[in-house]
Amino acid sequence: MNLTVLAASGRTGMALTRLALWRGHTVTAIARDPERIALPDSPNLRKVAGDVNDAAGIGAVVDEGSVVLSGLGTDRAGTLLAGAGARAVVAAGPRRVIWLGAYGTGRSAGVAGEGAGVLAAVLGERLADKVEADDTVLAAGGTVFHAGMLVDGPVSPGRRTVGLAAAPVFDLGAQVSRETVAAAMLDEAETPAFPGVVALPLAQ
Template sequence: MLTGVLNSVLGMHLTILAASGRTGLALTRQALERGHTVTAIARDPRRIALEHPLLSKVAGDVSGPLEIDADSVVLSGLGTDRPGVLLDGAQAVVAAGPRRIIWLGAYGTGASAEAAGEGAQVLWKFFGDRIPDKVAADDAVLAAGGTVFHAGVLTDEPFEPGRTVGLDAAPPFDLGAKVSRETVAAAMLDEAENPRFPGAVALPLAA
């Protein structure tokens, strides 16, 4: 707990991947509000609709090598409608060798499929052939000692207090149990400041 408090007070160097997306913007804005120095990466940095003295906007594409400070903690809000992009992104981040990686995945896929139960089969209607890509990306991050957040259905509602649990306390998948991107972003930043789930899957849940 003390480490997390000190990191929050002193500020960390965070790199946000897919910073122009809805989750990426939430991560970037909240990180700046917490006093962290942020390098925000997007294919088109002009779409990162934030300005701040601690913010640097950088053009980057996960299909190629990424330049990431070795002392940085990477938080990814990367999503895709094309198979292969997530694994490319995970491999690029791992190859860059940051201090830690905190990755956003989907509850009911890969490592969390058993805990989620049969209800998670509905995900194939949404993700289809992208699920193997998600699983492979998650596995690459976990093998590198990173933390993968398996979120349920995401909304654009305002922040509300939530809780983060491990797979041992995971509830069955419920399509109606939604969680806001703002709440997920806060949980991922909490993990950056105070690591609780290194090399493991964590679930951000609404209160």
């Protein structure tokens, strides 16, 4: 399968790229500085320069017909995190978009308890951007993953993915490894189970 990974030099993007290659996919890895994608050369890996703050530029380097996986985290502001950026990605013509959102925002705020209000205060003006981006991806039939606190570590052996309707209520401090999130997002790319909805990757 032809995959396009956004923010491929970040820790989540790197996990997505590495695991996708291990699973035998062809990957276009996009980062502002492709040299920072610290993975060995492979005939299945193409490193491409692209700035996540430039929605039109990112749209131009997204491979038409590929499945796009966004490894962008919750700590960066930027055009791509807004609806305009998500629309640019969708308009590029990918087969599907699998987007990493933020647990406790938008559609998952109701299952995040009191922590959702705290997160809204932390994100400030970025919150509306993130919700709009999520909604844009979902309207196009993509899947948005809302993960708990991302940490380093291996794929959880007891991992599972649930749709928002079946999500347990858990604290915003609940941890899940980036490798576990990457595995869940790649599962969705390979065998769509949550088109058009928010999914939660859980460690167990």
